[in-house]
Amino acid sequence: MLSPTAVSPVVVRHVNPASLAPAPARQTAARCSACAMRHLCMPQGLASDDVPKLEALICSVRKVRRGEALYRAGDHFDNLYAVRSGSLKTLIVHRDGREQITGLQLAGEALGLDGIATDIHAFSAVALEDSSICTLPYTALKNLCRETVTMQDRLHRLMGDQLNREASQMMVLGSLSAEERVANFLLDVSERNWQRGYSHAEFHLRMSREDMGSYLGITLETVSRILSRFQKRNLIDAQGKLIRIVDIEGLRAL
Template structure:
């Protein structure tokens, strides 16, 4: 099964190809509904203003716009304040391979730490708001705050675990099991964010789901129709209602 995406990040780098258009003057962590996912647990009260001072502001990323692209220089981390994005890489034959779904409270940009260049692209699935945190400034704060340093290490570990989990999904589960795992993962992540666990809108297209799960668009559509006939879900376009969560878990 896909594991729920772990607590998100503090993040956002201005893409070298896209200006920081629509940036707001501040992005206060203390007033953010996703702070329970992004904020380090146990952060001393005196460190919160220092963290907020590092955040460049909330950037608006419109649907279909890239936050950053593969090959862009890495200089910041990102956190989804609202909305959702997909991460992807373009294969040698020019096809997009979806590598992740990032929801509110999730981190972005960690793929650039190793080489100072982004390995993936991040594209908004809907109009989204992103918080940006320059990585050099974050490293300085981490040296001065053990809690912040621990949080950054946890974010890196979370991403590694997510990638390992996705490899397991692609390598060992049937097509039906992959789709069921994906729906349960989105359900769980919505619940973590205080939303309905049983009803949600899938921001990914069927084609994107197929790319992410390693199956074809047609297979995704057939499986969703099959699940609906079995009474496991009710799918109306992108609106999904899970009717039998236990049945879906046993697929």
């Protein structure tokens, strides 16, 4: 606690209006070898001589504040991105203005693949929390892939992973009940957190209940009702965004 002191005289200084302008988004150089998510991002078997090439390719680490868009649907495609820390959601806006959540990206995962086909981003990517993003110019990445087979394999795997995730999401929406969808989503986030070295049983779910409903094709009220039901059955303990899985086998059995 600060102790009481005498009031100092007020000194008025001239302030340059330009100094009041918002500071630009901070961008720093990236070092893959020092990144906690390198086991998820970097290609397996990448030669030590090729690591500096990959680090040189990443032009910056961009800070994206919660609620800020990394890119918007319709933006020109120039870069792929990797989530260094934090999390983002991808979404598309329907003609009537409704948002449809299409994905949740966590640390170590790629963003921007939706722009490769047409050179235009099909989706928007918005930060769910303050996040840091590695920027990889796509043209330079293609050139590196021609030189390094492991980088080419990694890019192909990223594309394959996205196809598999989209197919899995179609199956969830098309064949599972609302309760099964919520359970499947919680188990998916649990598994992805475990892959990152975090607890699989307790995590902060940065998505809102409304976003979950949009992603799972159910209403906000249904999401809230199912989470309350899971809590009463002692499958989970939900305190706001903090989710603790109490009975993981019970969730899997749904």
